[in-house]
Amino acid sequence: MSVLSSPSLHNLLGYRCSLCAQEYSPGEVTYTCPKDGGNLDVVLDVAAIRKALGPAGLPVTEDPSLWRYLPLLPVSDPGGLDTPLRAAGGTPTFAPSRLAQTLGLPHLWVKDEGRNPTASFKDRASAVVVARAREIGAEVVITASTGNAGAALAGMAAAVGQRAIILAPRSAPPAKVAQLLVFGAQVILVDGSYDEAFDLTVQASQEFGWYCRNTGYNPFTAEGKKTAAFEVWEWYTCHVASLSCPPIPQRRSLSWGADLSRLALFVSVGDGNIISGLHKGFRDLLELGWIAAPPRLFGVQAEGSAAIANAFFRGQETITPVKANTLADSIAVDLPRDGVRAVRAARQTGGSYLLVSDDEILQALADLGLAGIFAEPAGAAAYAGLKKAVAQGLVTPKDHVLVINTGSGLKDVAAAMRAVPQAPIIEPTLEALRREMR
Ligand SMILES: *Cc1c(COP(=O)(O)O)cnc(C)c1O
Numbered sequence: 001m002s003v004l005s006s007p008s009l010h011n012l013l014g015y016r017c018s019l020c021a022q023e024y025s026p027g028e029v030t031y032t033c034p035k036d037g038g039n040l041d042v043v044l045d046v047a048a049i050r051k052a053l054g055p056a057g058l059p060v061t062e063d064p065s066l067w068r069y070l071p072l073l074p075v076s077d078p079g080g081l082d083t084p085l086r087a088a089g090g091t092p093t094f095a096p097s098r099l100a101q102t103l104g105l106p107h108l109w110v111k112d113e114g115r116n117p118t119a120s121f122k123d124r125a126s127a128v129v130v131a132r133a134r135e136i137g138a139e140v141v142i143t144a145s146t147g148n149a150g151a152a153l154a155g156m157a158a159a160v161g162q163r164a165i166i167l168a169p170r171s172a173p174p175a176k177v178a179q180l181l182v183f184g185a186q187v188i189l190v191d192g193s194y195d196e197a198f199d200l201t202v203q204a205s206q207e208f209g210w211y212c213r214n215t216g217y218n219p220f221t222a223e224g225k226k227t228a229a230f231e232v233w234e235w236y237t238c239h240v241a242s243l244s245c246p247p248i249p250q251r252r253s254l255s256w257g258a259d260l261s262r263l264a265l266f267v268s269v270g271d272g273n274i275i276s277g278l279h280k281g282f283r284d285l286l287e288l289g290w291i292a293a294p295p296r297l298f299g300v301q302a303e304g305s306a307a308i309a310n311a312f313f314r315g316q317e318t319i320t321p322v323k324a325n326t327l328a329d330s331i332a333v334d335l336p337r338d339g340v341r342a343v344r345a346a347r348q349t350g351g352s353y354l355l356v357s358d359d360e361i362l363q364a365l366a367d368l369g370l371a372g373i374f375a376e377p378a379g380a381a382a383y384a385g386l387k388k389a390v391a392q393g394l395v396t397p398k399d400h401v402l403v404i405n406t407g408s409g410l411k412d413v414a415a416a417m418r419a420v421p422q423a424p425i426i427e428p429t430l431e432a433l434r435r436e437m438r
């Protein structure tokens with residue numbers, strides 16, 4: 001049956017383990033591979049999608065959100081019209097000319113995920129997980145979070161009246177905790193690390209029968225995150241490669257087999273689920289034949305939280321935990337939960353990993369600010385990684401380069417204040433102002 005003629009059905013065929021390749025039917029498993037704990041890739045009914053639509057056949061709607069891609073998602077329409085759930089995704093891409101000049105990269109863009117409803121990339125995952133939760137009739141959705149995943153779940157759940165419980169480390173930045181509370185989630189702060197909150201959440205979901213959203217555990221998070229890859233594909237083929245595409249409602253000129261290999265994409269990495277989700281999106285497009293080659297994916301980790309980059313550089317997929325220490329709280333992870341797929345995302349696309357220090361992250365935060373883009377430290381890390389990649393010759397002026405800012409600077413104002421000099425305080429007189437301006 002066609003995916004489009006049957007809005008109540010979707011094209012979830014099942015799951016495939018990323019470690020042992022065992023396939024499971026939709027009802028057989030919920031989270032990870034029962035045999036080896038591997039992350040599950042969602043298997044879509046690609047043949048049915050191909051039959052139903054081509055690259056120019058995505059629904060022609062006024063809706064710029066990620067729900068445009070419903071035919072490529074393993075969930076059915078969650079409803080919630082005119083709520084923030086329908087506002088996830090569809091983020092803008094900017095061409096920061098001053099930064100382009102400074103780096104000597106004439107083809108530079110920044111996609112600002114801080115513009116999502118709860119101000120981070122995590123809204124993509126939480127929107128799709130909430131859709132799944134409604135589909136399976138889950139009463140409660142629980143997640144562990146360093147802050148953003150929880151805020152996104154709380155916000156998307158609040159939008160449609162879904163109950164949410166969030167476990168965050170007590171060290172989470174206050175703005176993120178405020179979001180959780182204001183969105184009306186049941187918030188519990190754990191006197192421990194994100195990793196400890198993660199394990200507790202998994203136990204609790206088993207004990208109480210709650211639906212668990214945890215990043216790198218629930219297979220639907222990557223499905224939400226892959227929608228950013230779809231947006232990059234549309235933006236690139238329309239805006240960069242041909243410069244001839246009309247705006248979204250009329251985009252009919254998308255053709256088969258777009259080549260994105262000249263594009264280098266930079267994104268920060270903690271658990272590794274964003275970069276894995278992006279990779280999944282491009283893999284879906286490859287399988288559909290809508291693209292011929294994906295962009296190179298570059299993952300950026302903090303020096304103090306580099307478990308995935310370490311494995312990448314050792315040429316391995318085995319992830320050895322670290323004791324995470326970085327001011328970029330959103331990418332501070334001892335044991336990344338989606339490490340294997342995150343290593344592959346860079347390796348299989350001809351990308352790489354970059355390591356950046358906290359000082360370099362703060363400098364990048366200030367750099368992006370000069371382009372009018374306010375990033376939280378984890379978001380700025382991607383730009384810090386690009387600066388390193390330029391220095392190492394991994395990208396050159398002929399490349400097309402897209403940096404993803406994963407979260408808004410308003411999420412962590414204390415860190416932002418460390419990135420810039422303090423403002424002077426003067427008496428309210430013209431004389432004092434004149435002195436100051438000298
Ligand atoms: C979660 C997050 C990341 C990292 O994503 P992972 O899937 O954990 O790799 C990066 N930046 C921000 C702002 C985040 O919230």
Ligand SMILES: [Zn+2]
Pocket residue numbers: 017018019020021022033034035036037038
């Ligand atoms: Zn397995």
